[in-house]
Amino acid sequence: xxxxxxxxxxxxxxxxxxxxxxxxxxxxxxxxxxxxxxxxxxxxxxxxxxxxxxxxxxxxxxxxxxxxxxxxxxxxxxxxxxxxxxxxxxxxxxxxxxxxxxxxxxxxxxxxxxxxxxxxxxxxxxxxxxxxxxxxxxxxxxxxxxxxxxxxxxxxxxxxxxxxxxxxxxxxxxxxxxxxxxxxxxxxxxxxxxxxxxxxxxxxxxxxxxxxxxxxxxxxxxxxxxx
Numbered sequence: 001x002x003x004x005x006x007x008x009x010x011x012x013x014x015x016x017x018x019x020x021x022x023x024x025x026x027x028x029x030x031x032x033x034x035x036x037x038x039x040x041x042x043x044x045x046x047x048x049x050x051x052x053x054x055x056x057x058x059x060x061x062x063x064x065x066x067x068x069x070x071x072x073x074x075x076x077x078x079x080x081x082x083x084x085x086x087x088x089x090x091x092x093x094x095x096x097x098x099x100x101x102x103x104x105x106x107x108x109x110x111x112x113x114x115x116x117x118x119x120x121x122x123x124x125x126x127x128x129x130x131x132x133x134x135x136x137x138x139x140x141x142x143x144x145x146x147x148x149x150x151x152x153x154x155x156x157x158x159x160x161x162x163x164x165x166x167x168x169x170x171x172x173x174x175x176x177x178x179x180x181x182x183x184x185x186x187x188x189x190x191x192x193x194x195x196x197x198x199x200x201x202x203x204x205x206x207x208x209x210x211x212x213x214x215x216x217x218x219x220x221x222x223x224x225x226x227x
Contacts (some may be wrong), residue, residue: 022224044213073109
């Protein structure tokens with residue numbers, strides 16, 4: 001693939017033969033952004049897992065110490081309207097919101113949280129919400145009677161993750177404008193989580209490789225304690 005001049009200049013800053021320390025990678029990633037806007041910084045892990053095995057379908061949430069710079073729009077499906085609104089939900093309602101999704105093909109939000117009593121109605125929209133990754137799930141903390149707490153945690157930097165069919169997990173952990181120390185803190189939190197959820201049935205090397213990069217920027221491979 002032919003790359004542009006800015007990409008080539010960024011790539012020249014990376015030693016392809018080197019696996020950087022976590023701290024080195026976080027410092028270098030800020031220097032390799034190739035776009036004019038405040039780029040997102042992503043990290044990807046290639047894991048030795050088989051998602052076809054039930055115990056290796058890694059999925060969950062974690063809270064980044066400094067958030068990832070993204071403001072998530074939250075739709076709360078609940079009868080606890082005042083609680084969800086006070087917590088900062090962008091849209092709050094019950095069946096009328098579900099009807100809006102169905103009739104207007106409405107997706108002006110990033111996350112749906114719901115109280116358990118609403119899941120019967122929400123389940124009817126599984127074919128619409130499921131493919132978009134919007135269906136609430138207890139495993140990710142988006143189905144809970146504590147709707148206010150769920151909203152606050154997401155607004156504070158709580159993110160969801162899920163291994164794909166190839167055994168990869170990707171996270172957006174920061175923006176280029178973040179101080180390096182904050183990027184390091186967030187990346188450490190992600191690495192600790194990936195290690196913590198290692199399935200007991202996985203033998204041999206668990207993390208095949210991991211890399212950090214900006215949007216449209218080159219990958220920087222790194223290692224960390226515990227890997």
